[in-house]
Amino acid sequence: GEDVEQSLFLSVREGDSSVINCTYTDSSSTYLYWYKQEPGAGLQLLTYIFSNMDMKQDQRLTVLLNKKDKHLSLRIADTQTGDSAIYFCAAISGGYQKVTFGTGTKLQVIP
Amino acid sequence: DSGVTQTPKHLITATGQRVTLRCSPRSGDLSVYWYQQSLDQGLQFLIQYYNGEERAKGNILERFSAQQFPDLHSELNLSSLELGDSALYFCASSVGDTPKEQYFGPGTRLTVT
Numbered sequence: 731g732e733d734v735e736q737s738l739f740l741s742v743r744e745g746d747s748s749v750i751n752c753t754y755t756d757s758s759s760t761y762l763y764w765y766k767q768e769p770g771a772g773l774q775l776l777t778y779i780f781s782n783m784d785m786k787q788d789q790r791l792t793v794l795l796n797k798k799d800k801h802l803s804l805r806i807a808d809t810q811t812g813d814s815a816i817y818f819c820a821a822i823s824g825g826y827q828k829v830t831f832g833t834g835t836k837l838q839v840i841p
Numbered sequence: 842d843s844g845v846t847q848t849p850k851h852l853i854t855a856t857g858q859r860v861t862l863r864c865s866p867r868s869g870d871l872s873v874y875w876y877q878q879s880l881d882q883g884l885q886f887l888i889q890y891y892n893g894e895e896r897a898k899g900n901i902l903e904r905f906s907a908q909q910f911p912d913l914h915s916e917l918n919l920s921s922l923e924l925g926d927s928a929l930y931f932c933a934s935s936v937g938d939t940p941k942e943q944y945f946g947p948g949t950r951l952t953v954t
Contacts, residue, residue: 822939
């Protein structure tokens with residue numbers, strides 16, 4: 731089945747850009763997602779990209795997809811302390827269209 | 842606020858017991874998904890219901906079962922509870938029968954003692 735991998739931790743200074751990376755294994759994945767989870771809360775859908783796209787921009791968020799390398803990244807411009815959270819990458823694949831989540835990357839923003 | 846509600850927020854119970862978690866999807870959403878989030882297993886998909894019918898099954902144990910009612914709310918039943926079942930259980934909903942755009946509830950934290 732699908733396997734989605736992320737690094738566990740990222741620390742950046744307020745105002746810098748953050749780049750969170752993710753790799754997946756199933757080349758037939760159709761949609762790839764980024765979710766944000768703040769402490770004690772559920773997952774918030776941030777953005778998603780269809781597999782026939784290379785890039786998607788939404789205000790401070792830029793998603794890049796490299797299908798050849800099965801690599802997805804999320805860039806947050808002008809990172810703020812409110813961006814501190816765990817970010818999950820996820821992929822939909824398979825006949826049943828199941829979602830597989832990565833382990834999550836904890837983003838720490840230093841003031 | 843995603844519009845998905847889950848009750849209860851917290852649940853503490855003993856090993857061997859049975860509990861029921863409840864989820865109400867966003868208005869207009871026909872699919873409900875259940876996920877388990879634990880420190881060692883991460884976020885795992887359990888099961889999906891679409892308009893009352895089971896649609897997809899993930900890593901759901903035989904001790905666990907779910908259903909979706911005519912009013913589209915869903916319940917996840919966990920029985921013969923073990924210490925390892927302690928986790929956050931999330932419900933999510935989507936309009937259609939694929940998880941293309943899912944919205945998550947705040948979760949139910951289950952502690953088995």
